Amino acid sequence: MYVAVKGGERAIDNAHAWLAEERRGDRSVAELGVAQIREQLALAVNRVMAEGSLYDPDLAALAIKQARGDLIEAIFLIRAYRTTLPRFGGSIPIETEDMTCDRRVSATFKDAPGGQVLGPTFDYTHRLLDFKLAAEGDVGPAPVGDTATVPTPHIMSFLDREGLIQSEPASDETPADLTRAPLELPAGRALRLQSLTRADEGFILGMAYSTQRGYARNHAFVAELRIGAVAVEMDIPELGFAIEIGEITVTECETVNQFTGSRTEPAQFTRGYGLVFGMTERKAISMALVDRALRWKELGEDDLGAPAQDEEFVLYHSDNIQATGFLEHIKLPHYVDFQSELELIRKLRREAHANIAQEAAE
Amino acid sequence: MQTHILEGGFADHPQEASRSFRAVMTAMARPGTIHAVAGAQPPAPLSPAAGTVLLTLCDPETPVFLAAGLDQPQVRDWITFHTGAPFGAAQDAMFAVGAWDQLPLAEFPQGTAEYPDRSATLIVELPTLSNSGATLQGPGIKDRTQVSLPETRAFQDNARLFPLGLDFIFTSGDCLAAVPRTTRVS
Amino acid sequence: MNVMSDPNAARKGWLGLLAKSPATDVARLWTGLDIAPAHTVLRAPEIGGVMVRGKAGAVGAAFNLGEMTVTRASVKLSDGTVGHGYVQGRGKDHALQAALVDALMQTDAAGAVETRLLTPLRTAMMQAKADRAAKAAATKVDFFTMVRGED
Numbered sequence: 001m002y003v004a005v006k007g008g009e010r011a012i013d014n015a016h017a018w019l020a021e022e023r024r025g026d027r028s029v030a031e032l033g034v035a036q037i038r039e040q041l042a043l044a045v046n047r048v049m050a051e052g053s054l055y056d057p058d059l060a061a062l063a064i065k066q067a068r069g070d071l072i073e074a075i076f077l078i079r080a081y082r083t084t085l086p087r088f089g090g091s092i093p094i095e096t097e098d099m100t101c102d103r104r105v106s107a108t109f110k111d112a113p114g115g116q117v118l119g120p121t122f123d124y125t126h127r128l129l130d131f132k133l134a135a136e137g138d139v140g141p142a143p144v145g146d147t148a149t150v151p152t153p154h155i156m157s158f159l160d161r162e163g164l165i166q167s168e169p170a171s172d173e174t175p176a177d178l179t180r181a182p183l184e185l186p187a188g189r190a191l192r193l194q195s196l197t198r199a200d201e202g203f204i205l206g207m208a209y210s211t212q213r214g215y216a217r218n219h220a221f222v223a224e225l226r227i228g229a230v231a232v233e234m235d236i237p238e239l240g241f242a243i244e245i246g247e248i249t250v251t252e253c254e255t256v257n258q259f260t261g262s263r264t265e266p267a268q269f270t271r272g273y274g275l276v277f278g279m280t281e282r283k284a285i286s287m288a289l290v291d292r293a294l295r296w297k298e299l300g301e302d303d304l305g306a307p308a309q310d311e312e313f314v315l316y317h318s319d320n321i322q323a324t325g326f327l328e329h330i331k332l333p334h335y336v337d338f339q340s341e342l343e344l345i346r347k348l349r350r351e352a353h354a355n356i357a358q359e360a361a362e
Numbered sequence: 363m364q365t366h367i368l369e370g371g372f373a374d375h376p377q378e379a380s381r382s383f384r385a386v387m388t389a390m391a392r393p394g395t396i397h398a399v400a401g402a403q404p405p406a407p408l409s410p411a412a413g414t415v416l417l418t419l420c421d422p423e424t425p426v427f428l429a430a431g432l433d434q435p436q437v438r439d440w441i442t443f444h445t446g447a448p449f450g451a452a453q454d455a456m457f458a459v460g461a462w463d464q465l466p467l468a469e470f471p472q473g474t475a476e477y478p479d480r481s482a483t484l485i486v487e488l489p490t491l492s493n494s495g496a497t498l499q500g501p502g503i504k505d506r507t508q509v510s511l512p513e514t515r516a517f518q519d520n521a522r523l524f525p526l527g528l529d530f531i532f533t534s535g536d537c538l539a540a541v542p543r544t545t546r547v548s
Numbered sequence: 549m550n551v552m553s554d555p556n557a558a559r560k561g562w563l564g565l566l567a568k569s570p571a572t573d574v575a576r577l578w579t580g581l582d583i584a585p586a587h588t589v590l591r592a593p594e595i596g597g598v599m600v601r602g603k604a605g606a607v608g609a610a611f612n613l614g615e616m617t618v619t620r621a622s623v624k625l626s627d628g629t630v631g632h633g634y635v636q637g638r639g640k641d642h643a644l645q646a647a648l649v650d651a652l653m654q655t656d657a658a659g660a661v662e663t664r665l666l667t668p669l670r671t672a673m674m675q676a677k678a679d680r681a682a683k684a685a686a687t688k689v690d691f692f693t694m695v696r697g698e699d
Contacts, residue, residue, distance in 0.1 A: 095603040147678060147681045239556075243560050
């Protein structure tokens, strides 16, 4: 039961004012600019864009500033802003094959055409705190190499050519959009992928890790991980043709997974797919593993009862804005609810005491 | 696309769309009341009121059914440029616009038990619109009111489908009125 | 698509370049052009979202990846030439300038706009891409196999 109560406006106003002051922090320390956040906390910005489901680095940086670095709060701000935008339409699906790769690695083929490009990765750092950064050490430009343009075809296409990997059926259908119609189960793969790409990174990471540890075994190899810029094209009705309307950085992960085949079908590898806004490789790899786990039904596998195979469990609990909204509402006033619980427990105790007293008397 | 097709949209989109949205909402909440709207100058034969409603309510995700009399290149192109709405058959339409006798009422989506809102809203172009003619009763109407509907039977049948059914916006010149599925017509 | 046979290739090229170029660069070069063509605004600059789509497994059916911010505008020059601008981000001036450039590129001013605005934008974009590609190239792995024993 909900009962409206009034009051507390002054306390709320003052709380907001104090929040603003705390956000600013010590005034003897220089204020953080939105451009500084965009440039120097780029991976936080990327996470906010991916889970906020809106590609706009300046807005994501502003949201991080406003949220005092609480990324889920920042994602909430972006989601709220997103709903105010008129939708001009949908893009033509991006061609990740044409990506200008900053990073491109394969765990399956050492000599992949196009080469293994490490990019600006943390992978080979020693995870030792760098105290030079505390002293505001400036850095020089990174070394440059020979830029003879070599095409970087998807590694999966080589396996596909040999028929070693399950193929992905193409389709011209407009995909369902969970931001427009409520998510209904069973969800098609398009809805699952949309849900996973905007899902909470921590949740998806945990789910993916569980598949590696044996809850729904689908031993995955990263066939390819690529990060870079791709153009976004859209059909413009007033022009009568498609134009590029921008360029975004995305992370794509394709996994090759084990598959034993059946009596009627020769053995083939299966695949999982991750595609996420920004430089977000932990999320993209996680997404590919969870995507693969959720495909058990269409691949004719057994339901092993693993959490990562459970579409309802994964899709209904992976959105951190939904989750935080429901979770955090329980700290708001529930005075009437609780009063009724109190009355009930007192009544039960009175009855129990009366029964004990009666038994003692008998 | 011809240049004049690109004209006649809202000059100040947020302001004009908000005003006309308010007018459509009030018309739906108070069935039979007549409201003047402004902002769109669509190509003939689309009325300014119908054009304004289309610009206010339609976007690339709302398929529009154009009745035969309006299914002309300049009308289609104008709607495409200013709203981005795709055109579709009656059974896929979220909005339909046209003359009363050119709208195949039985073919429009009436909603589903789970989602009664997944039904079409019909924008019906009338030669005139006045508070005389059919009697309206129901939610949003104090006692009763009158509005110049093209007939009564279709609205009685539609009201019986509640909570499913179609909603109607009537347009003429720069005026509009509405009859939602909750209104009883006699 | 065969670019040579596409009659819209040139216009696609400049519209895409204007969409992807930084708003500050477009604004600076537009001011430098010092052309103030008389025009009417057919569609006032409008900020909106476009749903970006990806393909399952990079080659399969489309799915919705998330939206991106886009600003668009349309103008008509006094001679009736129409220009459209669709640009990435939330730059109203950027969209309007893109629409004006699109219109001017269909007039006699095309040559001047090409040399003084589009060419510098294209050069800057190619330079930025080349710089990144060179840094990426420097991180390309050269494998060498260690000599195995037991000869």
